[in-house]
Amino acid sequence: MHKPIVALIAALLASPAFSDTLIDRANGIQVGADGKLQHFTALLVGDDGKVLRVLGAGAARPKATTVIDAGGRTLLPGLIDAHGHVTELGFAALQLDLVGTSSLSDLQQRLRTYASAHPEARWIVGRGWNQELWPDKRFPTAADLDAIVPDRPVVLGRVDGHALVANSAAMKAAGVTPSTAAPAGGRIENGLFVDNAMSLMDKAVPPPTPAETDQALAKAQEILLGYGVTGVGSMSTTMDAWSAMRRAGEAGRLSVRMMVYADELKLLSAEPRPTPWLYGDRLRMVGIKFYADGALGSRGAWLKQPYADKPDTRGLQFHSDAEMLSLADTAASHGFQIATHAIGDAANAQIIGVYEKMSKKYGRDRRWRIEHFQIVDPADIPRIAPAGVIASMQPTHQTSDRLMAEKRLGPNRLAGAYAWQTVLKTGAKLAFGSDFPVESPNPFPGLSAAISRRDMSGQPPGGWLPRERVTFARALNAFTRDAAYAGFAEQKFGSLEPGKWADFIIVDRDPTSVDAQSLGRTEVLETWIGGKRLWAKPASASRPERGK
Ligand SMILES: [Zn+2]
Numbered sequence: 286m287h288k289p290i291v292a293l294i295a296a297l298l299a300s301p302a303f304s305d306t307l308i309d310r311a312n313g314i315q316v317g318a319d320g321k322l323q324h325f326t327a328l329l330v331g332d333d334g335k336v337l338r339v340l341g342a343g344a345a346r347p348k349a350t351t352v353i354d355a356g357g358r359t360l361l362p363g364l365i366d367a368h369g370h371v372t373e374l375g376f377a378a379l380q381l382d383l384v385g386t387s388s389l390s391d392l393q394q395r396l397r398t399y400a401s402a403h404p405e406a407r408w409i410v411g412r413g414w415n416q417e418l419w420p421d422k423r424f425p426t427a428a429d430l431d432a433i434v435p436d437r438p439v440v441l442g443r444v445d446g447h448a449l450v451a452n453s454a455a456m457k458a459a460g461v462t463p464s465t466a467a468p469a470g471g472r473i474e475n476g477l478f479v480d481n482a483m484s485l486m487d488k489a490v491p492p493p494t495p496a497e498t499d500q501a502l503a504k505a506q507e508i509l510l511g512y513g514v515t516g517v518g519s520m521s522t523t524m525d526a527w528s529a530m531r532r533a534g535e536a537g538r539l540s541v542r543m544m545v546y547a548d549e550l551k552l553l554s555a556e557p558r559p560t561p562w563l564y565g566d567r568l569r570m571v572g573i574k575f576y577a578d579g580a581l582g583s584r585g586a587w588l589k590q591p592y593a594d595k596p597d598t599r600g601l602q603f604h605s606d607a608e609m610l611s612l613a614d615t616a617a618s619h620g621f622q623i624a625t626h627a628i629g630d631a632a633n634a635q636i637i638g639v640y641e642k643m644s645k646k647y648g649r650d651r652r653w654r655i656e657h658f659q660i661v662d663p664a665d666i667p668r669i670a671p672a673g674v675i676a677s678m679q680p681t682h683q684t685s686d687r688l689m690a691e692k693r694l695g696p697n698r699l700a701g702a703y704a705w706q707t708v709l710k711t712g713a714k715l716a717f718g719s720d721f722p723v724e725s726p727n728p729f730p731g732l733s734a735a736i737s738r739r740d741m742s743g744q745p746p747g748g749w750l751p752r753e754r755v756t757f758a759r760a761l762n763a764f765t766r767d768a769a770y771a772g773f774a775e776q777k778f779g780s781l782e783p784g785k786w787a788d789f790i791i792v793d794r795d796p797t798s799v800d801a802q803s804l805g806r807t808e809v810l811e812t813w814i815g816g817k818r819l820w821a822k823p824a825s826a827s828r829p830e831r832g833k
Pocket residue numbers: 368369370520720
């Protein structure tokens with residue numbers, strides 16, 4: 286063989302594949318395996334959409350077919366929301382939106398406008414009101430809705446999803462009369478349905494059609510991409526939502542990576558085992574979500590001591606210890622991960638006890654999750670790390686809830702409230718999310734709250750229980766690496782490393798050089814998943830959805 290040919294072959298073997306893409310001149314920031322911030326300036330992406338190399342400023346640049354000049358803009362790994370409700374986000378965006386209503390009359394005005402704009406709707410369904418934001422803080426009643434829409438059923442969910450208000454037409458359609466008793470774990474008062482009582486109304490609302498669910502899934506993905514969310518823990522996923530996700534996967538319409546948690550045991554007949562990753566690592570049924578209690582706003586959170594502002598109740602216990610253990614054991618015996626909603630300190634103590642037993646039986650790396658982990662007895666927090674329990678928490682719940690939490694608990698029971706730093710100090714894993722659509726899916730107000738314990742208007746000035754702040758590196762880690770870890774996905778995404786997917790975002794500021802409030806206002810310019818740009822901020826466009 287001639288020498289020049291040998292040299293040519295050697296050169297071909299050494300040169301990168303022809304369709305590699307080099308993203309160069311970026312201000313790249315991510316969290317390394319050591320938990321520290323790592324800076325880089327270029328990313329080489331293979332034609333399979335996975336990262337080939339992460340390059341620092343001084344490193345020689347490999348040849349690539351396509352070179353993209355990031356122009357010094359900041360590049361972060363795609364953000365992962367460990368706990369959201371995907372189709373609910375889409376439905377909420379398509380339904381009557383009551384988020385941010387400032388009074389009952391504001392709610393009534395929005396209802397009037399929506400009803401006249403949608404004469405075709407047989408039922409008017411909305412969500413997002415929060416009476417805590419209203420001057421008199423009174424819960425809305427059926428009569429309040431009858432005054433606006435007397436002739437069609439109206440059902441309006443509270444912002445936390447733990448209460449709804451129905452008008453008389455809706456109650457009539459549901460067969461609810463004044464003598465109807467609330468089911469266990471629920472309450473009915475003047476058209477207000479709390480926790481388990483909501484099922485009386487929910488089952489009367491005509492279910493969405495498959496086409497409507499497809500539309501909601503598409504809408505949700507569009508919103509998430511606009512906020513730089515490239516992966517999500519899809520909580521309490523129903524059979525209808527799972528079917529829509531499968532349809533979208535088959536049709537190539539899944540963009541955001543979904544770590545799916547089924548709604549209790551209802552999907553076991555359809556999916557008796559966790560699925561493998563499907564559709565290019567876009568979809569996986571990984572676990573089952575359970576509920577140990579309700580929410581704090583509607584006094585459904587199960588507390589060890591009575592509510593400070595309603596001393597005749599300790600909230601709602603959903604399951605006995607034996608039932609909770611049996612549910613978890615059933616799910617685990619099918620190989621599923623378990624994610625259990627627990628808000629109150631009694632609910633958290635119960636589920637920690639269950640997980641301690643489970644970890645003895647199944648081992649620690651089952652990554653038992655507690656969703657919210659909001660109000661925890663400080664004595665119970667150190668129990669989670671030894672049992673391999675992950676705290677899946679939502680920083681914007683803290684900023685939204687703090688005044689309400691002070692009322693519900695009084696000043697002396699807040700030591701273990703939204704205790705992110707304490708969780709980390711005890712050596713447990715912390716995953717962050719938003720619980721959208723309860724909160725905005727925008728992760729940046731969450732990052733801001735995480736480092737400041739202040740809301741987007743800077744309140745309260747010194748931060749609420751500021752010892753529970755975490756560093757930016759810890760906050761970013763909880764929104765990337767450990768959010769992926771919390772869904773058994775850390776080998777696939779959550780950081781930009783050779784062999785993992787090139788899921789990243791380009792944003793309009795450097796989060797390490799701005800204050801917390803500016804961090805919260807970060808705008809996403811581009812969202813890339815699997816090495817493809819799937820979203821770019823439209824020139825002079827408004828945000829994809831109102832932020833919080
Ligand atoms: Zn949730």
